[in-house]
Amino acid sequence: MRGHCILSHGFESGPDATKVTALAEAAERLGWTCERPDYTDLDAMREVSDLGDVTERVRRLHGLATAAAARGPVVLAGSSLGAWISGHVSLQVPVAGLFLMAPPVRMHEAHPLDAAEVPTAIVHGWADELCVAADVVAWAAARRARLLMVDDGHRLSAHVQDSADAFGQLLASL
Template identity: 70%
Template sequence: MSARGHCILSHGFESGPAATKVAALAEIAQQVGWSEERPDYTDLDARTDISSLGDVHARVERLHALALRAADRGPLVLAGSSLGAWISGQVSLRVPVRGLFLMAPPTRMGDAPPLQAADVPVSIVHGWHDELIQAMAVVEWARARSATLLLVDDEHRLADHVDASAQAFGRLLDSLGR
């Protein structure tokens, strides 16, 4: 593990560990002195669970196991996009984390519990025109936690704001110090 800490970057549904956004976050983490890993959940996407989003419980358990191992070695930050953001929030309640970075986080997801998160610094990037998750729901969720929130002129995939997302992640990591 690096001197500063470790980041676990979780991709969204029907995505993968080499996805553009999590790859950009990984690059920023390395640049500012944090180690990173990107779990692969693609084997779980075909299994059904909450709202046909794959095996959500198995994603949570996979991230939980990785986070437990990483938290024993030093500061840990969880980051995720969409479903990856939701599972990061859930796992943050079970493992000590220094911060959370959530991109296009679903505040509600079918029959699943609402988005929850540990009481740690949270930074969020969300698109005003997200076709899956209403921006105002994310604004309210962020307001209730005094989270840092960057709203951008984009849709759910945040394809036009990959660099802005990575820079926001870098700011969160810098703010956490040691």
């Protein structure tokens, strides 16, 4: 085993979503183990916020990442809100790398995306209707992160394999 990946789905998605499944398959081919937390129960809690219970998502991922880090290298990966919580948790738990798809770098002015200074790769769509491409490019440039910009929207549905390939490249480099 090379390490462990925790793959966090986006809001109103699930642990068996196409992108998360493709990332898991790429990681497992390279000898990494994976887990995919299920946050769907939290997404339904709109009385907490428009994005469900973000605090509980962070708490769950923190617990999983802490336990995994005690056993060896951990890479956090996430899509959209899953990318935001992965970045946030990377500041609290030692991780070997981050993989962020369609990251909301300006989800809310009071809570911009922040992340540990670790090897980071990002896939983002030029036509993302929720997260402005220029903001993601600037965020990635400030960190010297690997950045793959694709002709796609927020769901990156036309670039699932490209995302999995980029994730595999990150894992292979660690």
